[in-house]
Amino acid sequence: MIYEVFRQERKGQAFAHAGSIVAPDAAFADAWAREQYGRRGESAALWLVPRAAIHEVSEWADEFDLKYRRVDGYSIKARLKEARERAGSATA
Amino acid sequence: MDSRSEEFLTYVQGGGQVEAGDWLPDEYRQKLIKFVEMHGNSELMGVLPEREWILKAPTLQRKLALTAKVQDEVGHSQLIYRVVEDLGKPREQCLADLVSGKSKFHNVFHYPTKTWGDVGVIAWLVDAAAIISQKALLKCSYAPYARIMKKICWEESFHILHGRDVVLAMMTGTDAQRELVQEALVRWWPPLMQFHGNPIPRDEDPMYVWRIKSQGNEEARQQFLEGYVPQILELGLEIPDPKLRRRDDGVWEYSEPDWEELRSVVTGHGPRSQDRLEFRRRFLEQEKWVRDAVLAA
Numbered sequence: 001m002i003y004e005v006f007r008q009e010r011k012g013q014a015f016a017h018a019g020s021i022v023a024p025d026a027a028f029a030d031a032w033a034r035e036q037y038g039r040r041g042e043s044a045a046l047w048l049v050p051r052a053a054i055h056e057v058s059e060w061a062d063e064f065d066l067k068y069r070r071v072d073g074y075s076i077k078a079r080l081k082e083a084r085e086r087a088g089s090a091t092a
Numbered sequence: 093m094d095s096r097s098e099e100f101l102t103y104v105q106g107g108g109q110v111e112a113g114d115w116l117p118d119e120y121r122q123k124l125i126k127f128v129e130m131h132g133n134s135e136l137m138g139v140l141p142e143r144e145w146i147l148k149a150p151t152l153q154r155k156l157a158l159t160a161k162v163q164d165e166v167g168h169s170q171l172i173y174r175v176v177e178d179l180g181k182p183r184e185q186c187l188a189d190l191v192s193g194k195s196k197f198h199n200v201f202h203y204p205t206k207t208w209g210d211v212g213v214i215a216w217l218v219d220a221a222a223i224i225s226q227k228a229l230l231k232c233s234y235a236p237y238a239r240i241m242k243k244i245c246w247e248e249s250f251h252i253l254h255g256r257d258v259v260l261a262m263m264t265g266t267d268a269q270r271e272l273v274q275e276a277l278v279r280w281w282p283p284l285m286q287f288h289g290n291p292i293p294r295d296e297d298p299m300y301v302w303r304i305k306s307q308g309n310e311e312a313r314q315q316f317l318e319g320y321v322p323q324i325l326e327l328g329l330e331i332p333d334p335k336l337r338r339r340d341d342g343v344w345e346y347s348e349p350d351w352e353e354l355r356s357v358v359t360g361h362g363p364r365s366q367d368r369l370e371f372r373r374r375f376l377e378q379e380k381w382v383r384d385a386v387l388a389a
């Protein structure tokens with residue numbers, strides 16, 4: 001079975017994918033992951049996840065152009081200029 | 093090349109990275125397997141020249157450090173073969189191709205380790221040359237390979253320091269010890285100069301074109317010379333190349349390495365190629381029961 005290894009370098013940090021190991025069960029995976037990713041005390045913690053258990057989301061449909069939810073959905077430059085001119089607060 | 097592959101090529105050339113589950117052009121996958129597999133082979137074969145010295149190490153501390161280095165390198169080969177497996181070639185097949193001579197491993201691991209001086213020079217300079225290539229792989233277009241390179245480079249920096257410490261201990265010792273280092277340097281210089289490969293322009297190197305590597309061969313060699321020649325010379329060692337010099341523009345000139353020797357050595361005709369393959373074959377067979385037992389659990 002393939003286990004994906006996620007490694008946390010220091011407490012409080014995010015776990016980042018570090019590699020994978022092959023092991024017949026969780027006990028072997030535990031022993032091997034410790035050897036590979038922790039024998040110099042370089043990891044605060046490891047997550048070992050059977051590859052098959054990972055549900056990946058990577059297809060991002062955007063048919064409806066949802067940019068009103070993002071910063072790049074707003075271009076305020078022209079309107080701001082107009083508003084400033086109306087208010088007489090425009091500089092230069 | 094079909095349009096999908098062209099799109100992929102443009103993507104990786106722009107610095108894009110891909111994951112194991114992504115669609116990969118066949119040519120890319122093949123090149124990648126060949127490259128990564130040779131790296132895995134080299135880590136595995138690379139422990140043999142040093143392994144011979146574990147029993148003969150001069151102090152207990154050196155014995156432990158050398159053992160730790162050997163464990164690191166075998167660990168690297170396991171991580172790297174894992175990457176190859178995900179690309180579609182099983183580890184058993186990689187090992188079979190290695191021992192049958194079908195696949196290759198790096199030139200520097202085909203040579204004998206005559207004295208403790210060789211152990212120091214290997215750990216310091218061979219690992220230094222290797223870390224230059226490996227650091228350039230941190231930007232590899234194949235992200236799973238790039239990620240494991242972080243751990244590998246981190247451990248290699250310990251190896252270089254360990255090697256430099258071995259060399260420094262000898263250089264601050266007796267004349268006989270200094271002589272051992274000098275002799276080892278003379279033996280290792282030609283293979284070190286061949287290590288990064290022929291100076292093919294990077295845009296003609298398929299491994300660069302697909303951004304498996306992020307630098308050309310000559311760039312890597314120049315970086316090695318720039319970084320390490322001063323460190324070698326400051327110890328009073330002599331580099332066996334009368335043409336070696338740094339030009340005013342910072343480019344290193346050197347005698348043309350023996351590319352024929354490189355070709356012959358990596359195709360299994362080096363002084364220790366066959367012994368080491370035989371050793372690997374024997375252990376592969378001898379330890380089969382361990383793999384069977386563990387993988388059947």
